[in-house]
Amino acid sequence: xxxxxxxxxxxxxxxxxxxxxxxxxxxxxxxxxxxxxxxxxxxxxxxxxxxxxxxxxxxxxxxxxxxxxxxxxxxxxxxxxxxxxxxxxxxxxxxxxxxxxxxxxxxxxxxxxxxxxxxxxxxxxxxxxxxxxxxxxxxxxxxxxxxxxxxxxxxxxxxxxxxxxxxxxxxxxxxxxxxxxxxxxxxxxxxxxxxxxxxxxxxxxxxxxxxxxxxxxxxxxxxxxxxxxxxxxxxxxxxxxxxxxxxxxxxxxxxxxxxxxxxxxxxxxxxxxxxxxxxxxxxxxxxxxxxxxxxxxxxxxxxxxxxxxxxxxxxxxxxxxxxxxxxxxxxxxxxxxxxxxxxxxxxxxxxxxxxxxxxxxxxxxxxxxxxxxxxxxxxxxxxxxxxxxxxxxxxxxxxxxxxxxxxxxxxxxxxxxxxxxxxxxxxxxxxxxxxxxxxxxxxxxxxxxxxxxxxxxxxxxxxxxxxxxxxxxxxxxxxxxxxxxxxxxxxxxxxxxxxxxxxxxxxxxxxxxxxxxxxxxxxxxxxxxxxxxxxxxxxxxxxxxxxxxxxxxxxxxxxxxxxxxxxxxxxxxxxxxxxxxxxxxxxxxxxxxxxxxxxxxxxxxxxxxxxxxxxxxxxxxxxxxxxxxxxxxxxxxxxxxxxxxxxxxxxxxxxxxxxxxxxxxxxxxxxxxxxxxxxxxxxxxxxxxxxxxxxxxxxxxxxxxxxxxxxxxxxxxxxxxxxxxxxxxxxxxxxxxxxxxxxxxxxxxxxxxxxxxxxx
Numbered sequence: 082x083x084x085x086x087x088x089x090x091x092x093x094x095x096x097x098x099x100x101x102x103x104x105x106x107x108x109x110x111x112x113x114x115x116x117x118x119x120x121x122x123x124x125x126x127x128x129x130x131x132x133x134x135x136x137x138x139x140x141x142x143x144x145x146x147x148x149x150x151x152x153x154x155x156x157x158x159x160x161x162x163x164x165x166x167x168x169x170x171x172x173x174x175x176x177x178x179x180x181x182x183x184x185x186x187x188x189x190x191x192x193x194x195x196x197x198x199x200x201x202x203x204x205x206x207x208x209x210x211x212x213x214x215x216x217x218x219x220x221x222x223x224x225x226x227x228x229x230x231x232x233x234x235x236x237x238x239x240x241x242x243x244x245x246x247x248x249x250x251x252x253x254x255x256x257x258x259x260x261x262x263x264x265x266x267x268x269x270x271x272x273x274x275x276x277x278x279x280x281x282x283x284x285x286x287x288x289x290x291x292x293x294x295x296x297x298x299x300x301x302x303x304x305x306x307x308x309x310x311x312x313x314x315x316x317x318x319x320x321x322x323x324x325x326x327x328x329x330x331x332x333x334x335x336x337x338x339x340x341x342x343x344x345x346x347x348x349x350x351x352x353x354x355x356x357x358x359x360x361x362x363x364x365x366x367x368x369x370x371x372x373x374x375x376x377x378x379x380x381x382x383x384x385x386x387x388x389x390x391x392x393x394x395x396x397x398x399x400x401x402x403x404x405x406x407x408x409x410x411x412x413x414x415x416x417x418x419x420x421x422x423x424x425x426x427x428x429x430x431x432x433x434x435x436x437x438x439x440x441x442x443x444x445x446x447x448x449x450x451x452x453x454x455x456x457x458x459x460x461x462x463x464x465x466x467x468x469x470x471x472x473x474x475x476x477x478x479x480x481x482x483x484x485x486x487x488x489x490x491x492x493x494x495x496x497x498x499x500x501x502x503x504x505x506x507x508x509x510x511x512x513x514x515x516x517x518x519x520x521x522x523x524x525x526x527x528x529x530x531x532x533x534x535x536x537x538x539x540x541x542x543x544x545x546x547x548x549x550x551x552x553x554x555x556x557x558x559x560x561x562x563x564x565x566x567x568x569x570x571x572x573x574x575x576x577x578x579x580x581x582x583x584x585x586x587x588x589x590x591x592x593x594x595x596x597x598x599x600x601x602x603x604x605x606x607x608x609x610x611x612x613x614x615x616x617x618x619x620x621x622x623x624x625x626x627x628x629x630x631x632x633x634x635x636x637x638x639x640x641x642x643x644x645x646x647x648x649x650x651x652x653x654x655x656x657x658x659x660x661x662x663x664x665x666x667x668x669x670x671x672x673x674x675x676x677x678x679x680x681x682x683x684x685x686x687x688x689x690x691x692x693x694x695x696x697x698x699x700x701x702x703x704x705x706x707x708x709x710x711x712x713x714x715x716x717x718x719x720x721x722x723x724x725x726x727x728x729x730x731x732x733x734x735x736x737x738x739x740x741x742x743x744x745x746x747x748x749x750x751x752x753x754x755x756x757x758x759x760x761x762x763x764x765x766x767x768x769x770x771x772x773x774x775x776x777x778x779x780x781x782x783x784x785x786x787x788x789x790x791x792x793x794x795x796x797x798x799x800x801x802x803x804x805x806x807x808x809x810x811x812x813x814x815x816x817x818x819x820x821x822x823x824x825x826x827x828x829x830x831x832x833x834x835x836x837x838x839x840x841x
Contacts, residue, residue: 216309222415241286332414337438459527542748604820627750
């Protein structure tokens, strides 16, 4: 019995047009009487009240009383019986039968309250117009508002989708309509408001097969409202609209943004104001929601979308299925779009462009204050005068050899090719009295990751290695007195040079110094040859107390990927970590790259267009702060996860301690391994965020994290400790992935030598 009832309703799933019975007509009367014999009908007869409204509308200056209606209504209907007057309308999906005025009188009464925001002449003009709506999530509100105002005489509705429970956050319908086509739901509601509106539906959405019928069948569209999710249809429909000279209006359901494209007035107007470029619809069919994001952001403007939409889009297919839409924004879009459509159709609006009605701008909220970043920039830049003063307090080593400036420049150029966190290049050099003074300019390295300068010291250790190897290639030996001023560690080392007595065993690596780079490409997961692994482990061990561990097991690498990318997520979400990354580190434009010659050019990151788009919207600290409060940001893990799991091996350098001297010596070991890997055509990418975040968390910097971050870092520390299984007193100082991969076409710049080397 139950299944029969369900199947009975399903037979009506595609029905959206009512039946009209004018029972003054013999055939209609016969059919209506037959209808009345059916069971379970709901009959509504308020025709007398409708006639009261009609009569009242014809006498607006009089205050009619009951006696007036009792006289005027019979005069109006004449000899026609009350039950025969007007039309009986049957809605089969709800089994409702409604007695109402016929078309002309119904429209007169229904639109009476439009006057004179819409005049009678304008209403008549609008009744001849045809509007097409593509997309019936946002579009349903627009179509219903258009119908309520009666802005047109015919509505064409296109959508291929059915209503789901999750649609009910913005789709105006009841739960009994779930599973029905969105076109049918919208059409039913429209004809329940106004059965005389001509509604045509396109249940397959817009396709190559029905495109012409939608745009020109039974008359050409006067206006197109495009609010669908399909990027190919967004573009294709606009090309068609431009070809036919049809204006297009689009609501984006965010910040009250409305697009108007007057192809009727500007036949050569670029699609989507030129933001779509030369996008070919055939190239974007079948893309996932995540893959659509770069295109969508380009079209709607990544910089202009709301904070919470930015945050949500970074979570698409991570912690949410797709981008959000809210009923309040949908209803607002219905109002804005209807108003603009009416004015376009009446010749009262001739502009094209993009417009906003942003409540967050109109109504200022107290909690809209930004994050205070004044403490994130660190100390001022180190000046030449300060370096001179510091150098005067350090006694140079006796027996040094003064060398020509060209050789010093060669050595400093090689030194500057050392790795540094985020390519910060936190170094400056002063060559004075035959000694090369190497300074740490904390202005560049001050960051969440550089706790007690551990990351910087590791880079300086790599630099000292470059200096020693390069000097050897020039026939010189280099002796470094590290941290000569215990009270001022801004002076990292004083290097003196002598004539070389015996060549360094590592001289062969000098040719690898300019070739060494960070490769962020994905690998092919091909294991390293045993000889290469043995030699990498051996060269690390040439630095006292240094040890290199290699991890190759797939399960182990996936575990590394989880903790390393989760650390990256925590860093990105942390207010200071976000500032470090998006203000101080990443370079998004050629102008930024050339003006600073430091940081990371996003072209070097080997990211998909989707990931680059995510980075661009992630620049907004308010959006990230919102994700930070929610403890989300899963999309940030995805950005680097693929690269980590494609590694041939994860390499970890450890030392017997983690003080400044250990990181400095460890940097030498890291550079030897990296140069040896480069020599053997093995690619390297540092993935050491966990090391430096844990240094802060396990040290005195734990107060810099909230409780959630502390819990996450504690778990990361436990898992990493289990993987490394280091004896007491030994600490990891650097992690990187090794693989065989294509050499990147782009590499990070270095500051010109005249910006870092000062000769006195």
